Structure formats: C-alpha cells, structure tokens
Amino acid sequence: MPKLNEHYQDLKESYLFTEIAHRVAAYTAANPDKKVIRLGIGDVTLPLGRLALEGLHEGVDAMGSAATFKGYGPEQGYDFLREAISAYYARNGVTVDASDIFISDGAKSDTGNISELFDTDNVILIPDPVYPVYVDSNVMGGKKITYLAGNAENGFLPLPDPAFHADIIYLCSPNNPTGAVYNKEQLKVWVDYALANEAVILFDSAYEAFITDPELPRSIYAIEGAKKCAIEFCSLSKTAGFTGTRCGYTIVPKELVFTASNGEQMSLHQMWNRRQCTKFNGTSYIIQRGAAAVFSEEGMRQCHENIRYYQENARIIADTLTKKGIRFYGGVNSPYIWFECPQQMESWEFFDYLLNHAQVVGTPGAGFGENGKHFFRLTSFGNHENTAEAMKRFDELF
C-alpha cells in the first residue's frame, strides 16, 4: 500500500472556486428559471485582442509547413517572447534581463510550484486574506505558515514587523482579493526587510496592467535591491484575456544566490531552470506567438481597451457600494472590489443570501483567509449589462 502525502488531509475540503461552482450548480439546478450573474471567479469575458489573435494564427500556420514547424521548444520559453517581455518592462521604466524570464502556462502553476525550491524548515510569511494557491501549495508540502493580518486598519496592505524574522514572503500587488496596491515606499519597506533578513519575496504581479496611477509600482523590480531578494510572477490571463489560452512568466534574477547548509552557493535561477527542464516541456509555440504580439506596443494598447471596459464595470460596482455607504477597497488600480458584508453577515452567509435573493455570485472573503470572514469580493470581469443588472439587484436588496 502506498504511503500517501497526508498533508493533503490538512487542506480545506475543496478549492475555493470549486466550492463556489458546486453551490451555484446546486442553485441553478433547483432554480432553472432564474438568471444567475457570475461576478465570482476572476475570469475574463471579452475576446482576445486582434494582434494577439493574429499572433496565434501565425503560430498555427507555422506548424503546417516543414520549414517553420516547431517541435519541443526551450523549457524557458522562446527568446522572441522573453525579449518582448523585457522590452515591455523597459517601456515601464524597469530593467529585466530577458534571460531571467521563464515562460509558463500561467502564474497559478508557478506560484504553486515555486515552493519546491524551498526546504520545509523555513519561516513562511503569507498575508491573510490571500490568493489560496500560496497557502494550499505550502500545506501540500507540509510547510508551516505564519500569517500576517491584512485588515481595515492597515488598508489590507500589511507591512513587516522588524522584530519578526521570515525566510519566505508572499506578496500580491495589486492584491487578489482586496484590490489594494502597495506604493513604492511600502514596497521598499518590504525589500529592505527581505534584504536585512536574507529572505525571498515571492511577488505576484498578475494584475499590474490594471494600475492606472503612474506613481504606483507595477513590478517589484521598480524598487532598488529587489533583484537580490525577489522573484516576480506575472500572467497574461487578466492583462490580455488569456485565462483560457494560458500563458504567464516568472522572473528569477541571477542575483538570487544563497548559501546552502554545506556552505556552497546556490542560485535560485539555476534551481528553477533545473526544475523546469526536468518537469516542464515549455509553453506551446502557438501560444507564445500570441503572447509576443500582446507585448508589442500596439498589442498592449489593444489589451488596455479591454482593461478600460472592465474598469468601467468596477466603477459601476463602486458607485453602488458608495451609494449604499458600504466600505470597500480596490476597484481603481485593480479589477477586484472588496467590501464589508452588509448587516454584519459572515461571508459565506452573505454569499448564500446574495445568490438566493439576487442571483448574484461573488466570492466570500473567508475563502481567502480568516481576515476575510466579514468581507466579500466582486470582480469587474463581467460584461457591462450583467454588471449593471447585478448592481441594480444589489441596490434593491439592501
């Protein structure tokens, strides 16, 4: 009989969005005549931009001719995409070496898989509330987590306690689920703390394209010293509508070198490269062609047309919450709006209430951690009509 990884027993029964899908499926089965509006999982609804599509088509066509056909590609991703991403960072004022960029099928896999590079014996600091993948992947590995409270007092932007030592720190900005964004000064506090503690920051910037305020950092590498202490994850899912197409990237600077217990130097870049070469055969050439088109200036302009559309949804949601006097976070430099559940309800209770009385699906804050227990997340990724209808129902309910 195999001995199983019993740490799986320590996980919650099901993944947050699976649980939501089950509850919604049960409701729609029992109420087939009701129109349910989904503002729960952050899944995009607009089609891909024209240039991204053209890139994908070019990729498909290349597969049809012996002269351009592609078999296995480089595990790290094709240079044309790595360079396009590096140029995109440069346009945003941040220098990233193309050879530090690893292309993947999305930030979810990479933020989950990165924990393999670290021993079980680390002090892992994870803000609460948080994207559940960071937590679950560490629980699966039997790792102990220390939580850092994000709450209304700190604007859901917790900062480190200088008296506490951490080895690994997860940060997400713009934040999923709260929509809060660290400014440069706050992010510098984290970078300085990580350098002082010889810690590594695992920085998820999947929502950077939603930042409209030019003063806010879109990459941790906008902060001096970050290349010595931070890995950055990013994704085309929300930037370019690739939730179904799948493409992301992880930046592991070569400067990230630490001393092993035998005194030898170990490079996180080399370790991640080794891991990817062993376990990953690269993202499809076709997808990488589409992705490279996204990072051109015109491709990004097209992405921003869609982003502006979603931002209008966020405004509709925010206006309703403001009208109702409900305190909320995010929605400006982020596609998520995070608000206090009305009538002091707990978040799963509010989830059921909203589904049953308004047929609107959101995400209960408790699914993101203890500090989300009285909060709720709505996404701006729906269409205008549904978002407006959902908020009209919300308005009538409270």
Ligand code: MLT
């Ligand atoms: C979310 O709704 O939090 C995200 O869509 C989940 C993800 O990106 O995996």
